[in-house]
Amino acid sequence: MEWPFLGTEALAAGTVNRYLLSTRHDALFRNVYVPRGQAVTAADKAVGAWLWSGRRATVAGLSAAALHGAKWIDATLPAELNQSSRHKTTGIRLHSDALADDEICQARGVPATTPARTAFDLGRRQGLTMAVVRIDALRQATRLAAGDVEALVERHRGARGVVQLREALALSDAGAESPQETRTRLVLTAAGLRPTHTQIEVFDHYEFVGRIDMGYLRWKVGVEYDGPQHWTDPSIRNRDLERRARLSALGWRIVHVNAEMLRYRPAVIVGRTEAALRDAGAAACRT
Known part of the structure; x- marks a missing residue:
């Protein structure tokens, strides 16, 4: 049986009985x-949440983003719906925006807000x-363009939070493959060193060497942001070492970033990136 499902509908269809419903299933929301x-x-x-609404609401916000395939969404956060009813329940956040x-x-x-409308809401x-x-x-998950x-934004001039939204759009990049990559890029951007490219594919003649999170192609x-798996998984670590050697042989300088640096020492990220650019011949790096 597909799930989530409405308990009343499953009982009426004979798919489950009350005993199976209570002993082998958990209530996500009421019914x-x-x-x-x-x-x-x-x-x-x-x-x-949409089923809870009686199939009347429109999925919105982070819930719409999840349906569109966006990753890194915390499943413990409330689901989000757009509907006129103000009837509330635990675990669902209700909005009452007018949607075209x-x-x-x-x-x-x-039914869900489009990727553009979802970004319009989340960006504010x-x-x-x-x-x-x-x-x-x-x-990253859709073909959404800024x-x-x-x-x-033009259609909904005067909406709350559009100033932040405009700035967020200007800073956004479809190449980010994790929140930490986004945060790394923002640290560099704030220092006047916004990367010119993301997800840079490097080849040695026709052989693919690897993909670099972000950087300055010229x-x-x-x-690169290195998650914990790059240090704790021996197979990943060994592949990284080989890849780094090949990138270095091709003339690439790579600045590696980890969680501790990103959280506590962002100036180190900026300093190392600026030094690498200067060594590569970029005179005035900061914009």
């Missing part, structure tokens, strides 16, 4: 169930850094 012990994703919660017909689409069979909340992180993730969102300077 909405999932298999007991099942790991529930943000997209699952989005569908469950072209701001709604179908995502996984569920939670502070600039988080807004960029969320827009980056949405652009111009698509800017058209909505100067062959790259910046």
Whole structure:
């Protein structure tokens, strides 16, 4: 049986009985169930919230982003719906925005705000850094262009948070593949060293060597965020060492960033990147 599902509908169809419903399923929301012990994703919660609404609401915000395939969305956060009713329930955040017909689409069979409208909403909340992180993730998952969102800014002039949204759009980049990559790029951008390219593919003649998170193609300077797996997984670590040697042989200078540096020592990231650019021959690096 597909899930999440409405308990009343499953009982009426004879798919489950009350005993199985209570012993082998968990209530996600009132009358909405999932298999007991099942790991529930943000997209699952989005569908469950829509079912809870009686299939009347439009999935919005982070829930819409999840349905569009955006990653890194915390499944413990409330699901988000747009509907006129103010009836509330635990675990669902309700909005009552007026949505134009072209701001709604179908995502996984569920009515949801379009990627552009979703970015318009997410980019106005939670502070600039988080807004960029969320827009980056949405652009990575879809073919959303900044111009698509800017058209909505013009349509909804005067909406709360549009000043932040405009800045977030200017800072966003579809090449970010993790929140930490976005944060690394923002540290460099704030220092006047915005990377000129993201997800740079490097080849040795016709052989693919690797992809660099971000960098400065003209100067062959790259910046990479290394997650913990790069240090704790021996197979990944060995591949990294080989890849670094090949990149170095091709003339690339790579600045490596980790969580500790990003959180506590961003100046080190800036300093090392600036030094690498200077060594590569970039005279006036900062913009």
